[in-house]
Amino acid sequence: xxxxxxxxxxxxxxxxxxxxxxxxxxxxxxxxxxxxxxxxxxxxxxxxxxxxxxxxxxxxxxxxxxxxxxxxxxxxxxxxxxxxxxxxxxxxxxxxxxxxxxxxxxxxxxxxxxxxxxxxxxxxxxxxxxxxxxxxxxxxxxxxxxxxxxxxxxxxxxxxxxxxxxxxxxxxxxxxxxxxxxxxxxxxxxxxxxxxxxxxxxxxxxxxxxxxxxxxxxxxxxxxxxxxxxxxxxxxxxxxxxxxxxxxxxxxxxxxxxxxxxxxxxxxxxxxxxxxxxxxxxxxxxxxxxxxxxxxxxxxxxxxxxxxxxxxxxxxxxxxxxxxxxxxxxxxxxxxxxxxxxxxxxxxxxxxxxxxxxxxxxxxxxxxxxxxxxxxxxxxxxxxxxxxxxxxxxxxxxxxxxxxxxxxxxxxxxxxxxxxxxxxxxxxxxxxxxxxxxxxxxxxxxxxxxxxxxxxxxxxxxxxxxxxxxxxxxxxxxxxxxxxxxxxxxxxxxxxxxxxxxxxxxxxxxxxxxxxxxxxxxxxxxxxxxxxxxxxxxxxxxxxxxxxxxxxxxxxxxxxxxxxxxxxxxxxxxxxxxxxxxxxxxxxxxxxxxxxxxxxxxxxxxxxxxxxxxxxxxxxxxxxxxxxxxxxxxxxxxxxxxxxxxxxxxxxxxxxxxxxxxxxxxxxxx
Amino acid sequence: xxxxxxxxxxxxxxxxxxxxxxxxxxxxxxxxxxxxxxxxxxxxxxxxxxxxxxxxxxxxxxxxxxxxxxxxxxxxxxxxxxxxxxxxxxxxxxxxxxxxxxxxxxxxxxxxxxxxxxxxxxxxxxxxxxxxxxxxxxxxxxxxxxxxxxxxxxxxxxxxxxxxxxxxxxxxxxxxxxxxxxxxxxxxxxxxxxxxxxxxxxxxxxxxxxxxxxxxxxxxxxxxxxxxxxxxxxxxxxxxxxxxxxxxxxxxxxxxxxxxxxxxxxxxxxxxxxxxxxxxxxxxxxxxxxxxxxxxxxxxxxxxxxxxxxxxxxxxxxxxx
Numbered sequence: 001x002x003x004x005x006x007x008x009x010x011x012x013x014x015x016x017x018x019x020x021x022x023x024x025x026x027x028x029x030x031x032x033x034x035x036x037x038x039x040x041x042x043x044x045x046x047x048x049x050x051x052x053x054x055x056x057x058x059x060x061x062x063x064x065x066x067x068x069x070x071x072x073x074x075x076x077x078x079x080x081x082x083x084x085x086x087x088x089x090x091x092x093x094x095x096x097x098x099x100x101x102x103x104x105x106x107x108x109x110x111x112x113x114x115x116x117x118x119x120x121x122x123x124x125x126x127x128x129x130x131x132x133x134x135x136x137x138x139x140x141x142x143x144x145x146x147x148x149x150x151x152x153x154x155x156x157x158x159x160x161x162x163x164x165x166x167x168x169x170x171x172x173x174x175x176x177x178x179x180x181x182x183x184x185x186x187x188x189x190x191x192x193x194x195x196x197x198x199x200x201x202x203x204x205x206x207x208x209x210x211x212x213x214x215x216x217x218x219x220x221x222x223x224x225x226x227x228x229x230x231x232x233x234x235x236x237x238x239x240x241x242x243x244x245x246x247x248x249x250x251x252x253x254x255x256x257x258x259x260x261x262x263x264x265x266x267x268x269x270x271x272x273x274x275x276x277x278x279x280x281x282x283x284x285x286x287x288x289x290x291x292x293x294x295x296x297x298x299x300x301x302x303x304x305x306x307x308x309x310x311x312x313x314x315x316x317x318x319x320x321x322x323x324x325x326x327x328x329x330x331x332x333x334x335x336x337x338x339x340x341x342x343x344x345x346x347x348x349x350x351x352x353x354x355x356x357x358x359x360x361x362x363x364x365x366x367x368x369x370x371x372x373x374x375x376x377x378x379x380x381x382x383x384x385x386x387x388x389x390x391x392x393x394x395x396x397x398x399x400x401x402x403x404x405x406x407x408x409x410x411x412x413x414x415x416x417x418x419x420x421x422x423x424x425x426x427x428x429x430x431x432x433x434x435x436x437x438x439x440x441x442x443x444x445x446x447x448x449x450x451x452x453x454x455x456x457x458x459x460x461x462x463x464x465x466x467x468x469x470x471x472x473x474x475x476x477x478x479x480x481x482x483x484x485x486x487x488x489x490x491x492x493x494x495x496x497x498x499x500x501x502x503x504x505x506x507x508x509x510x511x512x513x514x515x516x517x518x519x520x521x522x523x524x525x526x527x528x529x530x531x532x533x534x535x536x537x538x539x540x541x542x543x544x545x546x547x548x549x550x551x552x553x554x555x556x557x558x559x560x561x562x563x564x565x566x567x568x569x570x571x572x573x574x575x576x577x578x579x580x581x582x583x584x585x586x587x588x589x590x591x592x593x594x595x596x597x598x599x600x601x602x603x604x605x606x607x608x609x610x611x612x613x614x615x616x617x618x619x620x621x622x623x624x625x626x627x628x629x630x631x632x633x634x635x636x637x638x639x640x641x642x643x644x645x646x647x648x649x650x651x652x653x654x655x656x657x658x659x660x661x662x663x664x665x666x667x668x669x670x
Numbered sequence: 671x672x673x674x675x676x677x678x679x680x681x682x683x684x685x686x687x688x689x690x691x692x693x694x695x696x697x698x699x700x701x702x703x704x705x706x707x708x709x710x711x712x713x714x715x716x717x718x719x720x721x722x723x724x725x726x727x728x729x730x731x732x733x734x735x736x737x738x739x740x741x742x743x744x745x746x747x748x749x750x751x752x753x754x755x756x757x758x759x760x761x762x763x764x765x766x767x768x769x770x771x772x773x774x775x776x777x778x779x780x781x782x783x784x785x786x787x788x789x790x791x792x793x794x795x796x797x798x799x800x801x802x803x804x805x806x807x808x809x810x811x812x813x814x815x816x817x818x819x820x821x822x823x824x825x826x827x828x829x830x831x832x833x834x835x836x837x838x839x840x841x842x843x844x845x846x847x848x849x850x851x852x853x854x855x856x857x858x859x860x861x862x863x864x865x866x867x868x869x870x871x872x873x874x875x876x877x878x879x880x881x882x883x884x885x886x887x888x889x890x891x892x893x894x895x896x897x898x899x900x901x902x903x904x905x906x907x908x909x910x911x912x913x914x915x916x917x918x919x920x921x922x923x924x925x926x927x928x929x930x931x932x933x934x935x936x937x938x939x940x941x942x943x944x945x946x947x948x949x950x951x952x953x954x955x956x957x958x959x960x961x962x963x964x965x966x967x968x969x970x971x972x973x974x975x976x977x978x979x980x981x982x983x984x985x986x987x988x989x990x991x
Contacts, residue, residue: 110835111706114706118706118710118713121717124732125720125721125732128726132727132728136728137731144732144736148834151834152834154835155785155833155834156785156786156832156833159785171739171742171743171833172739175737175742176738177738178735178737178738179731179734179737182730182738183730186730186734189722318725319725525728528727529725529727558741565745566745568745569745569746569748570749570752570753599691599759599775600775
């Protein structure tokens with residue numbers, strides 16, 4: 001009894017082709033998850049799909065329910081072991097992936113298949129938690145077509161695969177206008193609606209708020225985009241593009257950390273000099289930093305500026321953010337710096353790097369002047385065969401000493417750290433500034449692209465009467481790094497990110513096009529948020545784009561689309577054959593004497609019946625029926641024989657038929 | 671209750687039998703989501719919450735595309751049914767207790783096919799069919815019979831969930847068609863009242879089963895032992911069944927008379943017995959006449975005669991018979 005009830009629940013059983021489609025849907029949906037899912041999960045899912053495929057191929061029985069229950073349990077335990085909890089983005093997605101793979105193992109009826117397909121739709125959404133690139137959108141569309149075709153196949157088992165795919169493509173194309181209208185006009189709400197799980201933004205790369213030897217060179221291997229910049233007017237030269245990020249003041253012997261700082265909504269310096277206007281589109285990095293060209297001349301909305309002149313957002317940047325800015329590239333701020341800050345900028349950990357301290361003290365004694373010490377230090381870097389490299393040797397406890405006197409190989413963080421250390425040892429207030437330097441202009445759309453590989457560290461020293469002066473020791477070692485970028489500066493053969501390499505020009509060209517497309521995608525598709533929505537709708541002429549007017553516009557446009565689609569649905573493409581119309585006219589005429597044609601009656605039978613009832617009409621009826629038959633059924637024969645041009649022949653026959661019907665004289669029954 | 675019924679009648683255009691051909695205009699086609707359709711909508715709602723919470727712009731796009739797909743599915747399902755023409759066909763007479771088959775012709779005037787159309791008579795089994803482009807399709811709707819007389823199929827439900835199964839479009843039609851149901855032949859009836867029955871009364875000189883005279887199309891009432899199995903085999907089993915006909919040297923004359931039956935019999939019992947005898951007489955190739963109150967059919971022979979006798983029995987006592 002229970003078994004019977006279950007059977008009824010499952011709906012109609014699945015055919016073999018249904019099963020194959022289902023497996024394909026699941027594979028297509030799950031494949032992109034392999035990029036971010038833990039290895040064991042990808043292997044387990046792949047294994048289960050292969051197993052299901054084998055069952056299909058060999059026509060075996062599906063595994064028993066107790067085994068599936070065991071697998072669910074094992075999977076849940078594995079998820080728990082990997083993530084330590086069930087709540088959150090990653091474990092949730094992992095569980096859904098497992099459930100879909102297992103659902104295939106127990107799908108026997110149409111109802112199970114429907115549940116699996118809806119789960120597929122849901123899992124398509126979870127791709128976007130990890131990446132919303134054009135590629136993933138493409139894969140999603142392909143999966144949508146296949147899943148929808150599978151749904152169509154479930155509704156009708158007998159149609160060929162090509163017909164189902166064509167139908168699902170047609171339906172998705174027809175759904176596009178609705179998507180567009182909803183996308184533009186659906187009143188957007190800025191999330192999150194509830195507290196996001198802690199791991200929501202894991203996996204974002206970018207600068208860190210500490211710097212140690214190797215931290216920036218590691219980042220330099222990533223070709224990922226940090227932000228994009230559009231300059232108003234002519235872009236400044238490469239060596240002026242210093243994008244200011246975290247300022248690091250505290251040194252513990254190995255790591256540099258930011259010191260204590262205050263924030264303000266007003267610029268802590270007087271803006272002066274020529275300025276540059278630009279807009280930054282910042283990739284999410286899960287920090288509050290807003291990168292700006294030194295030195296910003298104004299604050300973007302919802303931003304503050306720290307006492308170290310770093311722009312900070314009031315909230316963490318977890319979605320792509322666009323802000324407009326102006327900067328004074330020549331401005332040197334901080335002539336009136338507080339003594340507390342200056343004291344903090346002289347801090348050094350006691351007892352390490354004795355040789356560097358001794359050298360700094362010696363220079364101080366010999367040269368006296370601050371600026372002379374700085375020149376001496378930069379000259380030292382130039383003269384003593386220092387090498388700029390992405391793969392410096394590891395450093396020990398007295399890292400600065402080792403670097404300055406032994407290894408002499410380092411990346412920008414080594415030079416900046418050593419420089420600041422020496423300055424402090426010589427009594428000059430100094431600090432490390434991290435951020436990005438440079439950027440590459442995309443000739444296709446004119447945007448500057450700043451990558452993680454453009455991450456940089458430089459120094460600032462405080463000089464009385466001048467303020468905080470930027471000194472970039474890297475420029476002393478490898479001027480081309482500052483003039484032209486990383487690829488030009490490091491020795492040949494070093495592992496520069498593929499996309500930054502300069503030797504493959506056709507590849508660069510291709511990459512520029514691709515990235516320009518990506519940028520428009522980011523600006524217009526991914527960056528379409530409540531603010532952009534309001535801007536766009538205002539530009540389109542909506543006076544007060546609030547949610548009521550948006551909903552009204554949405555309703556009107558959707559209604560119009562519905563009307564158009566209904567017109568399409570009701571369109572009748574077939575006109576009645578003229579011969580059939582004439583034949584129907586005859587029947588109507590005959591209905592007057594009770595001799596209407598029956599729906600199932602063929603022409604010859606009908607003519608015979610009328611002739612029997614009304615012998616005086618026999619001749620005409622026979623002729624009309626013959627004409628009708630030859631017009632409706634004989635057409636191909638006359639054409640094939642080539643006796644006459646088919647169309648003309650038809651026209652003559654039709655004319656004769658019409659005349660005969662019109663001329664029929666029918667008298668009421670005698 | 672009456673108001674509800676009246677509303678239903680107005681909404682679904684229930685106006686009694688209609689003459690052919692019936693065209694399913696848009697006013698007659700109704701659409702509602704199915705249970706999977708509701709589930710689909712609910713999962714879109716959950717997905718929307720997720721997209722808002724995580725600010726997934728592409729998530730919005732996906733959900734809106736799927737919403738559009740749902741709307742498009744409504745129209746596709748509607749289109750699968752709307753503007754179809756339905757013409758009633760013939761329904762062959764059956765004996766009470768057998769299943770009547772009502773034949774309907776579905777005509778598609780569009781240049782693309784209609785698929786997975788389900789038709790149902792009352793609470794009976796669904797019959798599923800496809801209607802190819804610009805062509806008619808014929809379906810036979812089974813309906814169990816119980817009583818003799820004219821049987822009207824009543825309201826037929828046409829429905830479809832094609833293409834996505836998310837919505838159901840349906841329509842009611844009540845085509846003007848009927849099926850003649852003959853009385854059920856009495857099981858275990860006594861043999862034909864050959865001896866002493868009727869005034870001409872003579873026994874047939876031959877049993878009429880030895881002299882094979884020819885073949886004719888098989889009728890449901892023919893005894894199985896007269897089926898020409900060899901002919902069937904010769905045709906490879908694909909041709910129609912044929913019945914062997916035998917000529918008695920001189921066919922005997924037989925009157926089947928209502929009044930000769932035992933007086934204890936009620937009307938239906940008499941009709942049932944007479945039906946059985948008619949079948950037997952026909953299968954033995956006899957010449958027979960039928961006499962029931964208010965109706966006298968002179969003795970004759972052949973299929974037409976047999977049918978009209980059965981018809982008289984089927985419609986006995988009904989108005990307009």
